[in-house]
Amino acid sequence: MTAPVITESTPEPANVLRRSRVSRDRTRVLGVVGGVIVLVLVTVAVLAPVLAPYDPTERAGVPFSPPSADHLLGTNDVGQDLLSELIYGTRVSLTVGIVAAAAAMVIGTIVGLIGGYLPRLGAVAMRGVDVVLILPFLPLLIVLAAYLGRSIVNTVIIIAILIWAPTARVIRSQVLSLAKRDYIVAARSMGAGHGYVIWRHVLPKTLLLAIGEFVAATSGAILLESSLSFLGLGDPLQESWGSTLYWAQARGAFLTPAWKWWVLPPGLLIMLSALGFALLGYALEQRINPRLRRS
Amino acid sequence: MNARRLGLARLGQYAIVLVVAVSLNFALPRLMPGSPLALIAGVEVGEMTPEERAAVTADAGLDEPLVVQYLTYWKSILTLDFGYSFRQGTPIEELVLDRLPWTLLLTLTALVVAGAIGIALGAFAAWRRGSRWDVGSLSFMIALESTPQFWLGMLFIALFSVSLGWLPSFGATTPGVELSGLAWAADVAEHAVLPVLTLSILSIPAVYLSMRYSTLSVLGEDYIRTAQAKGLRPRAVMLHHVVRTALLPVTTVLALRLGWAFGGTVVIETVFSYPGLGRLMYDAVSARDYPVMQGTFLVFTIAVLLANLLADSLYPRLDPRTRV
Numbered sequence: 150m151t152a153p154v155i156t157e158s159t160p161e162p163a164n165v166l167r168r169s170r171v172s173r174d175r176t177r178v179l180g181v182v183g184g185v186i187v188l189v190l191v192t193v194a195v196l197a198p199v200l201a202p203y204d205p206t207e208r209a210g211v212p213f214s215p216p217s218a219d220h221l222l223g224t225n226d227v228g229q230d231l232l233s234e235l236i237y238g239t240r241v242s243l244t245v246g247i248v249a250a251a252a253a254m255v256i257g258t259i260v261g262l263i264g265g266y267l268p269r270l271g272a273v274a275m276r277g278v279d280v281v282l283i284l285p286f287l288p289l290l291i292v293l294a295a296y297l298g299r300s301i302v303n304t305v306i307i308i309a310i311l312i313w314a315p316t317a318r319v320i321r322s323q324v325l326s327l328a329k330r331d332y333i334v335a336a337r338s339m340g341a342g343h344g345y346v347i348w349r350h351v352l353p354k355t356l357l358l359a360i361g362e363f364v365a366a367t368s369g370a371i372l373l374e375s376s377l378s379f380l381g382l383g384d385p386l387q388e389s390w391g392s393t394l395y396w397a398q399a400r401g402a403f404l405t406p407a408w409k410w411w412v413l414p415p416g417l418l419i420m421l422s423a424l425g426f427a428l429l430g431y432a433l434e435q436r437i438n439p440r441l442r443r444s
Numbered sequence: 445m446n447a448r449r450l451g452l453a454r455l456g457q458y459a460i461v462l463v464v465a466v467s468l469n470f471a472l473p474r475l476m477p478g479s480p481l482a483l484i485a486g487v488e489v490g491e492m493t494p495e496e497r498a499a500v501t502a503d504a505g506l507d508e509p510l511v512v513q514y515l516t517y518w519k520s521i522l523t524l525d526f527g528y529s530f531r532q533g534t535p536i537e538e539l540v541l542d543r544l545p546w547t548l549l550l551t552l553t554a555l556v557v558a559g560a561i562g563i564a565l566g567a568f569a570a571w572r573r574g575s576r577w578d579v580g581s582l583s584f585m586i587a588l589e590s591t592p593q594f595w596l597g598m599l600f601i602a603l604f605s606v607s608l609g610w611l612p613s614f615g616a617t618t619p620g621v622e623l624s625g626l627a628w629a630a631d632v633a634e635h636a637v638l639p640v641l642t643l644s645i646l647s648i649p650a651v652y653l654s655m656r657y658s659t660l661s662v663l664g665e666d667y668i669r670t671a672q673a674k675g676l677r678p679r680a681v682m683l684h685h686v687v688r689t690a691l692l693p694v695t696t697v698l699a700l701r702l703g704w705a706f707g708g709t710v711v712i713e714t715v716f717s718y719p720g721l722g723r724l725m726y727d728a729v730s731a732r733d734y735p736v737m738q739g740t741f742l743v744f745t746i747a748v749l750l751a752n753l754l755a756d757s758l759y760p761r762l763d764p765r766t767r768v
Contacts (some may be wrong), residue, residue: 164515174724176682183467229683276460277456277616279461280457280460280461281747283457283459283461283748283752284464284551284745284748285703285704285706285707285741285744285745285747285748286704286707287707287708287710287711288707288710288725288740288741288744288745289468290470290594290614291467291710291725291726291729291737291740291741292469292737292738292741294471295729295732295734295737296472296475297476298474353667372590372592375592375595376592376593376594376711379592379711380711380714380726381727382729383732391592394592394594394595394598397598398594398598398714398715403598403601403602403606404601404602404605404606404613405483405606408598408599408602408606410754412595412598412599412602413599415595416591416592416595416596416598416599419595420590420591420592420595421590423590423591423592424586424590425586425680427586427589427590428586
């Protein structure tokens with residue numbers, strides 16, 4: 150009984166890339182592509198008020214109008230400009246993705262440090278990781294969202310709760326190998342406390358790894374946010390790409406020609422951003438992760 | 445550690461997961477701000493007199509100490525009494541059993557489809573490793589994994605149901621028509637095509653990758669070189685020596701994907717208005733029907749655990765090398 154690994158039952162962000170081996174040059178190209186995508190999207194998010202032709206909450210045109218010179222992507226069911234909605238949605242989707250992944254990185258790093266450095270407490274912590282990894286992902290997300298209520302902060306918290314576990318595993322294995330190194334043993338034998346050793350020697354060496362994990366996790370967090378908003382569990386006042394699709398679904402836009410401008414663009418944006426972060430995270434990981442560097 | 449002890453450790457771990465899931469169900473409505481009455485008994489607290497409130501509180505057992513409430517909750521779960529739907533007043537077990545076959549139909553079919561496609565593509569990519577085909581299919585899988593599944597479902601409906609008119613866009617059967625025998629089966633199959641397609645796409649990248657990876661590692665084995673040295677044709681080596689061995693670890697991935705596909709039905713069944721468990725959960729959330737939501741969450745948890753158990757017990761049977 151060795152083979153079954155529980156991790157497989159959970160959607161690890163960007164795990165296609167993780168288990169593949171791609172040549173060095175190709176890695177660099179993928180990283181650059183990912184970086185450019187992320188950079189463009191972040192620019193759009195920052196410059197949203199400048200780029201968007203309308204206020205996304207304003208009823209700027211006739212409801213359900215097809216694309217025209219005034220509204221490049223048409224309008225939605227209450228006459229709001231869809232292009233502006235998507236541009237402002239970039240802010241929400243990216244913010245939720247990045248903040249949730251950052252929170253997950255912090256939780257994951259702390260648990261990973263404990264798991265790798267303190268054997269007894271670590272064993273308990275890693276059991277916790279297993280439980281989070283095995284619980285049904287989407288249903289748990291929905292249950293938490295239903296009780297906590299719809300707000301952007303809650304969305305971030307829920308996603309972070311769900312995605313920190315893989316990071317904890319990666320960090321732990323790094324810490325485990327670090328803890329056996331001579332200089333750490335030496336520091337300990339000279340009387341350095343656990344806190345000092347972790348802060349001074351272990352953390353700096355795991356931080357880069359955690360950053361790679363963070364970028365990859367952002368990809369998964371963006372996808373999760375879109376699912377949550379699509380199910381109508383996102384913040385009703387902060388419309389993300391997923392919320393646009395929720396309304397498109399609720400108004401049956403995919404049953405009419407409107408799918409070309411109402412359904413297609415938000416999904417492409419979600420896909421593009423998830424892909425951008427996944428590629429960037431992969432390229433970073435290839436450079437950072439010592440176990441991958443050999444190949 | 446021997447196999448039996450490892451098996452027991454696994455079982456213990458699954459038991460912990462179940463305890464956590466049930467405890468979450470118990471704790472969440474009680475931890476939320478405001479009266480838990482609205483969440484547990486499904487009543488409007490604002491419109492009641494204090495006496496009525498006290499009566500409802502006692503009726504729902506909410507005046508008992510928390511420990512007693514917790515134990516009572518466990519007792520009801522273990523006797524498969526999941527409570528009643530706020531909206532329909534039906535026992536939740538009935539609702540779940542009603543929906544379960546549809547979800548099983550979708551997830552199991554999707555698993556077969558995803559398994560067949562993922563294994564074939566993965567083996568082929570590994571066989572032609574480094575080729576244009578290998579790199580191309582890998583890139584495609586990466587893009588696929590970044591695609592929101594519900595969006596893909598919506599596009600399928602727009603394309604195959606609305607534009608081309610080939611397949612129905614919602615439900616599991618044609619409403620208002622009484623069919624039997626083969627006609628009924630054909631109707632069901634027609635309705636299942638798009639949801640199954642969307643759901644299987646969810647799992648193809650994982651299967652593809654594990655098959656590709658596992659094939660690559662088998663290709664490096666000595667006995668493969670022996671087979672090649674004997675003068676067997678590459679195709680024969682691939683089919684009889686490589687793929688058979690490479691399939692072993694993939695079965696684990698497949699069994700675990702089953703649990704994962706189960707959860708994915710919440711989104712897919714919502715898009716296709718498919719009357720399965722996922723849709724039941726979505727409707728319960730929209731209608732604030734908390735007991736139904738909790739019941740479906742538990743069923744999904746149990747499904748994931750069963751899929752894991754299946755993977756655990758299947759593997760040593762298939763691969764004698766792992767038997768201790």
